[in-house]
Amino acid sequence: MFYWYDYLLVFFVLVTSVLIGGKQMKIFPIAVSVIVSHFSGITLIAVPADVYKYGAFYGLTCLSAVLLVIASMYVYYPVLFKGDYSSIYEYLEVRFNRKIRLFSSFLYILYENFLLPVVVYTPALALSVVTGFSVQLIVLLICGTCVFYTAIGGLRTVIWTDIFQFVIVMIAFLTVCSEGIKSAGGIPSVWNKAVSGKRLDIFDFDPDPTKKDSFWICTFGLAARFLFYVCLSQTSVQKYMSLSTLRRCRWSLLLSGLCWCLVNICAVSVGIIIYANYHNCDPVMDKKITKNDQIVSYYVEQVAQKISGISGLFMAALLSSAISTLSSSLNSLSGVIYNDFVRKFSKKSFTEKTSVRIMKIIVVIEGIWCTSMIFVIQYLGEILPLATAITGLIDGPSLGLYTLGICFPQVDSTSAFYGTIGGVIFVSAIYFPSIYYKQKQVFVYPAKELSVKGCNVTHETFSMASKYSNPFHENFTSNSYNVDGLDVVNSTMKVDDFSANQPFFFFRISYAYYCLLGALVTIILGLIITYVKKCKSKSPANPTRPASLPLLVE
Template structure:
């Protein structure tokens, strides 16, 4: 139940964010120029940028979806700390040196210089599509949680959330985005630490959490099987997610825009290192919350006990239980959720306004705009994007669990985009035509995998098995249990018990034979883990780009040979 002080904490976070926006929008330089609005005049500091990129990355998805995923499937997500090391090294020594050397204001400006304007427009369009697919998921996550604990309609919460974020982003520009991110990071960490502390205490201490997690097989994560059709493994979480996060940190305009607001490459590298460290801390906290929740519900799963209807609601439900012991904790955690969501949303809205203005509005406009008019146009773009994000919630709520959905959706776009940038930076022989066809091929390939996969999952042809879920501590009355098969990518069935304490059904497992239906009959690529979508998109784009380059060179050489007179010898250098 939400009390007045819980509402106050949520209200305090929203109002503070708005006031920061008003301050930077109405005082000082007032964000009156395009450079000031989008890059803070290239005078930003190392630590604020590091925190801003971190908090805008993890969003509500990390606070809600990651602990829920750990609770149900195990602590595989902890391997993302290794992913952070790999991507930071790549960012420091492969991608950002190129951007700083050319002093590019955006990654798309680099692509126009490296290839041509058509490639720039293609990449810009893919980024806009990427953000417009992801942002509704980012907003829906905390809205769903807040709806669970308050009873307020989720669509009203989304409207309030987007409205607040659109206002302060449009008014204050990048400086507002960064300083609200810092404030929101503090809120998130306080909430994380408070929930972890009380959760550990209620579970019986750290040793109790550890022992229950071990006995529940939540630490059975050292799976080195290279099979890409599993939901999680060491390789999937390390390599697959590293490539996906590489795109976000190195090539997503919302992150590039922040790092390029620093004055030198040396400062950028320091900020990248701090971002990687902060990212590891936040991810470890998220994994810890998932394990703590399992330790508290290890003998009575709330979904099976019908306390909640979806696994994604388990964090909000747990916080409600903790709130009974510590007044205000529910409001604090909901404030943290809202903070993480609007930090991501504000960063994306700010970068989207710049990309749409520079690459489409200004490029296709026949007249030039003054600085004041340009800033006004970008503010209007922020408002339009906010309206789109709000309306898309009606679709997102029917598409399944949040974490796989978010990673899979972004894999459609960020993989081919990463492949395109890599072709430009690492393969100087690739021209614009080859890069264009490679990128289009990458998008088509990943889409051809993703949409059939979504279809089969919606039809429940195959599901990923959860770790064991116990019900011996529940008083069960005519409950319908979700039965996770021990077979990878198998099916689910319903099992109804009578009215009694379920002593003999301590661990819920399926006993139906796989012969009834085999998900392995589904085409292999449709069963590949969502975490590999980005990697596949990047590889296909690079390979196709190199193949087209080779074919074009062979054709050019063939035409040259046919054009040469037969009596002239070949010239050897």
């Protein structure tokens, strides 16, 4: 339940976001802004829920951060700064041609227009539950506030608002963690419960790519995903390129990696702490909530009974993350649409004042589109898988395209274009059948052991526990115990026992590998086409294209 101080906290976030603006670009604000703009309700809600059910594998993303920072500092950004490109798409046009630039820009615009409504819908739905206001009204409030300060203040306002929102999120994380540790009996108790529940068994070196999580999947698979998402998406490039020198950019990249690790460690810690509190009574099996993704909100609601204002603080953090992602994306979208489509296809040139006005109009139009799509999303359950599919389709092939341009000077525009098309087709051929099989429950990922022996167990709870732990009701191992005369079962699926019924190997590959696979297929196809063309024609490579990577790195 929301009280007056909860509303005050949420209102404070919105008002402060509007009032901030007009600072000079510095290393630390850029680093924090990039990270804040790339985590949303997924980080605050989905990551802890995943850790609670499957273990702390997501903590390995700190190793991924090391890889993506090194690659960005010494492979990609030296090239971008050498050419003084205002966007990643400008680089693609200089390196290849206008067709590839427009193709890549179009994919980015399509991706953002489907993803952003989902980013806004997540906090709106959560706020609607605790406040009683309609989702539509909350969406209008979020989008209206965000569009206003993005259009008025531009990039500087976006960056300094992100700093404020980062502080809100970290305070929420630390408060929730602190109270959770106390209620679980202290840090040693949390640690022991996590160890006994196997939530910290994350160093699984099994090379099987069909597992949900492993050391290799979470380190190298997610490294490719985060490399594109955090460092090479237009939202990030626009901010890093606002710095004056490559040296400043490298320092900002390093700080971004540290901030990324800090946020992810906090999210993983929340998941571990929640497990320590509910290790004897899973709220899903106890029918307190209907699905695992709701466990963070349920936990915060329980904590709110002990600390006044914690619900408002957490919802403010959730709201902040959504606003940050939306504002950064709106700012980048306006630049991409204007530079790559409006200005390119216009027959007349625009003054600087007119250009700024057009980009502000684009921000408003995108905000209206985002708000309108929310009214559709609440009736279309398939929109979230669609947004996720677009993410998987774009990240890998786009990363492969940038890598071809920067690291392989012999690759021409034709080879890069068809290599990227091949990457998109390859990931699509894996992803869509995989979604179908998962919806049909042809294969599932087994969860860590969950228990209801500390609950007020009823026959209804027992039935729910059996169904939740074992959706196939066969081929599982179990640990049984008696609570109030009931035989309660903890079960873990044995996937190998029904491997004969599993779909083709490629359709079971972990989603974390989609970006890496898309990038590799794009690069390999681009190189193969280049080799075939070279064999057919002995003409030298186009000398007007940018030089190879070693000549550009400082």
